[in-house]
Amino acid sequence: MSFIEMKQIEKSFEGLPVLKNVSLSMAKGEVVAIIGPSGSGKSTFLRCLGQLEMIDRGTIVVDGTPLVQTTGEGPAVYSDKKTQQQLLLQMGMVFQQFNLFPHMTVWDNILIAPQMVKGMKSSEIAPVAEQLLKKVGLWEKRDVYPAKLSGGQKQRVAIARALAMNPSIMLFDEPTSALDPELTGEVLRTIQQLAEEHMTMIIVTHEMAFARQVADRIIFMADGIIQEEGEPEAIFANPKSPRTKAFLDSML
Numbered sequence: 001m002s003f004i005e006m007k008q009i010e011k012s013f014e015g016l017p018v019l020k021n022v023s024l025s026m027a028k029g030e031v032v033a034i035i036g037p038s039g040s041g042k043s044t045f046l047r048c049l050g051q052l053e054m055i056d057r058g059t060i061v062v063d064g065t066p067l068v069q070t071t072g073e074g075p076a077v078y079s080d081k082k083t084q085q086q087l088l089l090q091m092g093m094v095f096q097q098f099n100l101f102p103h104m105t106v107w108d109n110i111l112i113a114p115q116m117v118k119g120m121k122s123s124e125i126a127p128v129a130e131q132l133l134k135k136v137g138l139w140e141k142r143d144v145y146p147a148k149l150s151g152g153q154k155q156r157v158a159i160a161r162a163l164a165m166n167p168s169i170m171l172f173d174e175p176t177s178a179l180d181p182e183l184t185g186e187v188l189r190t191i192q193q194l195a196e197e198h199m200t201m202i203i204v205t206h207e208m209a210f211a212r213q214v215a216d217r218i219i220f221m222a223d224g225i226i227q228e229e230g231e232p233e234a235i236f237a238n239p240k241s242p243r244t245k246a247f248l249d250s251m252l
């Protein structure tokens with residue numbers, strides 16, 4: 001059975017369709033990269049899975065538990081609040097903007113959510129936070145405030161913070177787009193490391209070389225539709241759709 005099942009997702013903003021029948025089925029441990037031009041609906045699609053947007057029609061099932069379902073011609077019907085919350089806890093999200101709490105140290109930024117949301121004691125979460133900060137290479141920065149960090153370091157803290165909640169899937173929306181080019185590598189390496197540990201991930205990115213290297217599957221989205229999907233080598237070396245080819249050429 002699929003770990004993530006998103007079927008025939010439809011979503012409009014003010015009557016304008018942004019997602020037109022988009023489906024994605026993912027196995028546990030799979031890494032999917034979503035590429036495509038700006039405005040094609042990539043963020044909206046990710047935000048629907050992360051419950052930051054509500055879908056109009058379609059079905060989302062996570063690890064066998066329905067988040068939202070649609071039957072017949074009716075609108076999408078969401079599961080109860082408790083189920084929504086339980087599924088939300090499984091999602092780790094990292095965005096272009098880091099959104100760290102500026103008045104908290106790196107250490108407190110990592111501890112706050114597990115404490116507040118999960119009611120964990122700091123003695124429980126501290127060993128996890130230490131391990132995560134070491135993993136992203138920022139253990140030395142634990143007592144520093146975000147303002148003193150580079151963009152790449154902030155983003156690595158944001159990744160550690162998301163991981164501290166022990167999510168079963170990580171959603172990345174252009175995690176390196178706000179970074180100076182020389183800082184993207186350290187963030188991409190962190191994500192690459194998660195892929196090697198078989199973290200289930202959906203990554204929206206403009207980093208084509210990275211997508212090719214890290215993803216098990218590439219989805220090319222344009223105009224609210226999945227235009228083409230397949231293994232990285234098939235998509236990058238031999239795109240079937242002229243649309244995909246034109247996009248990839250434009251990214252060179």
Ligand code: ADP
Nearest residue numbers: 013014018036037038039040041042043044045
């Ligand atoms: P992408 O991430 O591929 O650049 P988005 O999902 O951000 O695309 O946006 C897809 C379309 O939906 C765009 O035309 C965008 O302007 C529109 N859109 C996104 N969010 C909103 C919103 N909250 N309200 C109205 N329109 C939106």
Ligand code: MG
Nearest residue numbers: 042043044173
């Ligand atoms: Mg976007």
